Amino acid sequence: MIRTEKLISKMKEIVGEAHLIRDSDRLKTLRIDGKRPKVLVYPGDTEEVSRIVAYAFDHTLAIIPMGNGTKIEVGNPPEKVDILLSTQRLNRITDCDCDNLTLTAESGITLKEVQKRLAQEGRGYFIPLDPPFTEKATLGGIIATNSSGPRRYMYGTARDLVIGMKAVFPNGDIVVSGGKTVKNVSGYDLSKLLIGSYGTLGVICEMTFKLLPIPEKEVTVLIPFIRLEDGDAFVQEIIDSQLLPSSIDTLNRPAMERLKPPVSLTEETRYLVAIGLDGVMEGIEREISELRERGKKYQSLDPLILYSQEHQSFWSALRDFSETLKRQRILFLSFKSNFLISKGGEVMKRYEKIMSQTGIESALIWRSGNGILYSYLFPGRSLKSKMESMIELIRQLTSEAIKNEGNMMVESAPTILKKKISVWGEMRPEYQVMRRLKEEIDPRGIFSPGRFIGGI
Amino acid sequence: MNRDQMIEELSKIVGKENVLFSETDLLLYGYDASLFKAKPDCIVLPNSTEEVSQIVKFAHREKIPIVARGSGTNLSGGTIPARGGIVIHFSRMNRVLEIDIKNQRAVVEPGVFTLTLKNQLARYGYVYQPDPASERVSTFGGNFGENSGGPHCLKYGVTTNHVLGAEIVLPDGEIIWVGGKALDHPGYDLTGLLVGSEGTLGIATKLVLRIVPKPEAVKTMLAIYNSLEDAGRTVSAIIAEGIVPATLEMLDRLTIKAVEESIHAGFPLDAEAVLLIEIDGLKDGMERLAERIIEICKENRAREVKAARTEEERAQLWAGRKGAFGAVARLRPNYLVCDGTVPRTKLPEVLTRVMEVGKKYNLPIANVFHAGDGNLHPLILFDERNEEELKKVHLAGSEILKICAEAGGTISGEHGIGTEKKKEMFFVFTPKDISAMRKVKRAFDPEDLFNPGKVLPEVQT
Amino acid sequence: MKKEELKAQLYDEIAKCNRCGFCLAVCPVYAAVGKEWATPRGKNALIRAIIEGKIDWTPEIEESLYRCTGCRLCTQTCFPAVETNQGVLAGRECLVEKRLYPQVIDRVVEAIENNFNISNEPNINRTMWMETMEGVPENRFQKEKAEVIYFTGCVASFYPMAHKIPQNLVRIFHRAHVDFTLLGGEEWCCGFPLIQAGMKEKMKTLKEHNEKMVQKVGAKTIVFACPSCYHTWREMYQTDAEPLHSTQFIERLIAEGKIIFQDGRERIVTYHDPCDLGRNSKVFDPPRNILKKIPGVKLVELENNRQLSMCCGGGGDLEMIDPDLSSAIAKRKIEEIQKTGAEEVVTACQQCIRTISGYARKNKIKLKVRDITEVVLEAMSA
């Protein structure tokens, strides 16, 4: 207890009374897999983050960085949580250099706010990232979890878009890598290491992104199919073509129903291929007609075209699929599988089969151009009784992905289940290097202990 | 361990004919395309991952440094065996293992020349986007080591954006896979960390590359200027307009002269600068975009903008660009290329300052560079045989990097730090940044056996 | 040659090499060997190190410098156009001075010194290729005065495998009513093998003799079917006669209406540019123009053609010095030929034919390799 008191008084000294929460009822709502932090701090700048971390380092206190908490549940249950460090007050845009097509901002600002600002600059710009939790996701959270969305097909992911980073390392050092040049090979690319590190290597405080101008025009083409094989063959043809869609997602019927697209789909539609088109007027017109034609070759039903508002809301609903479920307080499990691009149709089919055998409804969203499949399972209320079959199901789905040169991670699941499975999928030999990196950078294991792959 | 024993042990692994150790060979593996030289203890040419692993295990046991080498065309002393040891030359491991069109991946051994794969892909209508000017001889191992860029990286990203996985031999000889054909493997992005690590963390023995269908249409234009700054301003203006062409390359007067003496690329000899602008993608709307670009060029006082009319004309222009470094040796025997990179808004200002450095040291400077990326390549021309001049060149080079750093840029955009720019690392990093990087090095290579003495300067702790 | 001379002649040239390595991608020796000593860059570096006194002549340098086909593709693709082959040849001269050179060379040198040709035959047998030929005139194609001299070259004269070339060429001349003569026993080796061996100074007597003989005949033109003789003549000899390669001469005969082609068989043919004819003497079009004139022939180009043509492996004495390396290079050439889908490869050099068809025969690869003279004669008589 004395330790906790000391911790709190030190934190007060660093961030000020107003910027920390120690009230146990409040902290209870912030439990991570049942573990309650001793204090929640809101540092106001990188310097403060550094001091907090240095203190934690000196006293070997566990620290978990957090943005708006939209993905805080991802990962193994933490071994320990002493300090929950919120980046919410690190919310400044520090350098908006649209003429250079770069933006630097702190980690606590939401992507949405940044996009809003960028849209107002000059001819209108954006960071080409469209991860889930459109409203709440912070830049830091997005980058720390390597979160991405449908448009990654054209624009890539954080590893392609983040060119510089400032982070506080576990010993309290403020470390900079990269910068605001679009090319940079000076020193090791530490940004890559921190992207997707889930708070296990330090606190990401500031990032620099590449920007693009807002496309002249954006449209969605929804192409319905009765058979998955047809949808798959169609998708593979598009990928192999010279057309340049920004996103290609394929949804199964349950996903469609929950998503409630702004247009009505016919009864017979079992699969929906949604293609986003960004670009110039002339190109988009032609792409629409080509997609229509090529769809016909594979027995597609009549395509639907979504413009402006409809287009926007379709994709945000798709991105925010899990957020909506959460808001509706629907119990679900979600997995992210990766595999060879060309095997998507097969994997999706196998997944449907495996899941239907357990009699549980499942919604599937297949990022078809990237070889990624998001599965959502709705086990109903009696999860406890189904525990064994869930574990078996996860095992089967994982091995299916591995068979196709991928893996599967469990993105959200109840703590009791997480404790019994390997949240991060099957470990590969490269894990040894990850472990060594963790030990070198965080020798006392204070950052998000136990949460990451293999208990890193 | 004495050298004879070392040679004997290595011969057991790769065969006698694949171990080189004569004085002559030590000299031949002591240079690369930079101005640095050193001497290895011996050179081995493995034929398989297994052999590489055994070589490394042996070296690890005996604490002998190892330097991986592709074609030795890097410009930063990256393959100079700074502390002696074994050079692993990958010329035997030069097979394209797989072209997997369905999954849009190619798997290659590290010794494959970049262009060799591209030529093979052409048959399928596919491309591997990164295109270092040295692509016809640079190897994928070297591209991986340096995170190489090239003209088309403006739009498509550099090597790191196209290497999705690799088979790696670690400093203890262990073989692992990082990443793979599929995206988003759980865990830290080791692939991202390894690309650009200059052979100091791991040796790639296989690489998985992203390949994509070649763009439907391309249009190449040449904008001609009477002033270098106007060309620089045009680049800033195009980017500020939000246009990201496929390429945006600049050549100045001196370079043009040298190139035209080598081959007839079609650059006008009386121009102060030209921009080589290429756009690609869907054919629809391309004309409109080209017109807008031409307008911007004109607004920034381009004398003339020409479009390549045929594939031959286009190829000629590119041949000129790609051979530009070599060509300047017609003016003075040697060049030092500075790889400083700046925010694109700073180009005109930095270019002017760079030319002032040339004047200050009385050294001619030719410019040919990836302007759209803000990646300068001032070529300081001199004669290596003149020691006084060589000293001045190093000073001038360092000063140019300082200018880039001060303009909010960095000291290397694509050529790497190597032995050459270690000191200058402090222009952009603090000792804390460096010690964070050192931790990464220790995690991979605690005994400092892979390409020791590169990238990271010493810091007092 | 002494080091000082090497420095005076080549230091500035070699200093232009910035080790950019572009030559690695095209050098046929490096492609086969895969070691830095095989690269043009490496050869430049060695010469430079010698000049700068950083290294002394070693057997490894000998190995390196004597493994170059002289194809000069490196220089062709080098932006500062560093003349690596000049360095290599000068280096060989120094090595000879140090008595560091492949022993096989002595055999050839001895032959040339004794017989004035590269074979073991006395030079009087220069016309032995006529033995298997019908209708040889009494004067054995030799007269005192003629418009044209046909310089046969050692290989075509003495090696049965190449006898077809002079046989065909004299028939062509005969049918086109060309006033020509051979030098017979008075034709001496042109000196090319000596230059390659690094013993340039030894060719002095040969050159003087040949020049005198040509002068004596008073010919306006001297024709070579061997690209290396032709190249050497152009570079080293001074006479009033205009040196022409057989393809250039034949092209003229066609233009003058003296050669007329009958119908030929429909076929796809590819053409290999011999290095000494194409890149090194800039004769690219005449052979192509001839082939295009032949009815039925469809000419497809090799992937690397004209200035960028890949060596067959037989250049620069390499076949004699290192036959295995030579055939490793030939292998790549044959792969390139096969890629074209042509049923027949035509070239204009006895050495190229020898290396390519030699490799094909040994490895049981079905490939028709023909000299252009044979193709021309066949089309004339069809």
Ligand SMILES: Cc1cc2nc3c(=O)[nH]c(=O)nc-3n(C[C@H](O)[C@H](O)[C@H](O)COP(=O)(O)OP(=O)(O)OC[C@H]3O[C@@H](n4cnc5c(N)ncnc54)[C@H](O)[C@@H]3O)c2cc1C
């Ligand atoms: C004329 C000229 C033009 C150039 N143009 C460009 C350009 O446009 N863009 C650009 O980016 N660069 C350019 N370069 C630089 C150079 O060509 C590149 O860095 C190239 O990628 C190096 O390839 P290489 O095979 O020669 O590698 P090397 O020089 O042999 O090695 C480079 C680095 O990679 C490491 N390495 C090699 N193989 C492996 C392996 N298997 N595993 C791990 N590490 C390895 C080495 O240790 C070394 O640190 C140019 C160079 C020249 C001379």
